[in-house]
Amino acid sequence: MKTYSISEVAESFNMTPHTLRYYDKEGLFPSIERTSGGKRIFKQSDMDALKVIECLKSSGMPIKEIKHFIEWCSEGDSTLQQRYDMFLERKASVEAQMEELKKTMEVIEHKCFYYKTALDSGTEDVHKNNKIKSAFTH
Amino acid sequence: MKTYSISEVAESFNMTPHTLRYYDKEGLFPSIERTSGGKRIFKQSDMDALKVIECLKSSGMPIKEIKHFIEWCSEGDSTLQQRYDMFLERKASVEAQMEELKKTMEVIEHKCFYYKTALDSGTEDVHKNNKIKSAFTH
DNA sequence: TTATTACTTAAAGTTAACTCTAAGTCAAGC
DNA sequence: GCTTGACTTAGAGTTAACTTTAAGTAATAA
Numbered sequence: 001m002k003t004y005s006i007s008e009v010a011e012s013f014n015m016t017p018h019t020l021r022y023y024d025k026e027g028l029f030p031s032i033e034r035t036s037g038g039k040r041i042f043k044q045s046d047m048d049a050l051k052v053i054e055c056l057k058s059s060g061m062p063i064k065e066i067k068h069f070i071e072w073c074s075e076g077d078s079t080l081q082q083r084y085d086m087f088l089e090r091k092a093s094v095e096a097q098m099e100e101l102k103k104t105m106e107v108i109e110h111k112c113f114y115y116k117t118a119l120d121s122g123t124e125d126v127h128k129n130n131k132i133k134s135a136f137t138h
Numbered sequence: 139m140k141t142y143s144i145s146e147v148a149e150s151f152n153m154t155p156h157t158l159r160y161y162d163k164e165g166l167f168p169s170i171e172r173t174s175g176g177k178r179i180f181k182q183s184d185m186d187a188l189k190v191i192e193c194l195k196s197s198g199m200p201i202k203e204i205k206h207f208i209e210w211c212s213e214g215d216s217t218l219q220q221r222y223d224m225f226l227e228r229k230a231s232v233e234a235q236m237e238e239l240k241k242t243m244e245v246i247e248h249k250c251f252y253y254k255t256a257l258d259s260g261t262e263d264v265h266k267n268n269k270i271k272s273a274f275t276h
Numbered sequence: 277t278t279a280t281t282a283c284t285t286a287a288a289g290t291t292a293a294c295t296c297t298a299a300g301t302c303a304a305g306c
Numbered sequence: 307g308c309t310t311g312a313c314t315t316a317g318a319g320t321t322a323a324c325t326t327t328a329a330g331t332a333a334t335a336a
Contacts, residue, residue: 007312017313018295026293037302039313055245058238062292077261084253090246098239100196101232107193108228115222123215145282155283160324175332177283200322 004042013050027067028053030074049073059090060097142180151188165205166191168212187211197228198235 006017024032024040029049033041049070056066069086072079118124144155162170162178167187171179187208194204207224210217256262 005312016295019293021314022294035302035313037313038315039302052245052249055242055249058242059246064292077256080253080257080262084250084257087246087249087253091243091250094239094243094246098236098243101236101239104193104196105229105232105236107190108197108225108232111190111193111225112222112229115218115225118215119218119222124218143282154325156325157323159284164323173332175283176285177332202322 001043004047006040006042009042009047009050012047013054023050023053023063026063028063028070030070056090059094061090139181142185144178144180147180147185147188150185151192161188161191161201164201166201166208168208194228197232199228199231 004012006020010017010020020040023029029040029046032046033043035041053066053070056069057063069083072083072086114127118126142150144158148155148158158178161167167178167184170184171181173179191204191208194207195201207221210221210224252265256264
């Protein structure tokens with residue numbers, strides 16, 4: 001079975017070996033094997049776990065909570081419900097973040113228009129002269 | 139002209155007066171007025187600035203960079219181009235974040251399906267028995 | 277007049293997620 | 307045998323964005 005060194009894994013996930021050791025220290029690789037010399041041996045299953053860790057992280061989950069999920073995984077079928085519920089929660093959280101980004105985007109697009117108009121006329125005053133228009137572009 | 143105390147502003151923006159003082163200390167309210175007793179007087183224009191600050195913050199911009207924008211605003215029409223470019227950059231950044239969230243969502247939805255299937259059959263092994271299926275659901 | 281409440285400041289503390297440092301081990305190539 | 311480079315550890319340092327603390331002031335209500 002193919003295995004990987006810490007720096008191979010780091011490179012393919014675009015992170016540093018430091019970060020991987022930090023993750024291990026925080027308990028995200030509870031069953032990782034070591035060489036006789038103490039070096040970490042990453043298997044495909046560890047890479048798969050890391051993929052999920054990255055996903056949970058980018059959904060906004062803190063590392064300490066990701067650790068709980070990893071623990072549930074080691075505990076087998078008795079924790080299937082918790083893990084399912086967790087992913088449903090993650091789904092709701094990501095949906096909320098998308099909603100928020102959408103609102104942010106609307107304001108930013110208004111501002112792009114505001115500054116484009118100002119640049120075209122050479123001064124921001126163009127928006128002060130028209131109160132009705134300003135209400136929409138400020 | 140209507141003015142607001144720090145705690146009125148804090149309440150209407152759902153933050154604490156502490157945070158507003160912190161923002162002021164970081165230079166986000168360069169021209170805020172004070173009472174003879176030294177208390178901050180927030181005007182509508184300060185509330186408007188705060189709205190933009192919140193927007194830039196939720197787009198992922200750090201406070202130190204938001205400060206530069208606030209400084210540009212004080213400098214008048216000579217910085218219109220910088221401000222326009224900044225909002226174009228913010229737009230690109232938010233678009234990238236949305237893209238990333240979308241990918242995250244796809245993985246999460248796969249996982250929801252994975253755990254739903256496992257729960258239905260009572261064990262996670264259901265995904266180990268079918269290698270072709272596993273390739274899509276893991 | 278006194279108590280309460282909201283404010284003021286500077287500066288220290290907190291939290292997450294790294295990131296770096298120092299000191300050391302180990303295997304491979306010359 | 308020696309050097310090189312990748313790895314190991316514990317623990318300290320960093321950064322952002324607050325958050326809290328301590329000590330004090332100012333306005334208002336009883």
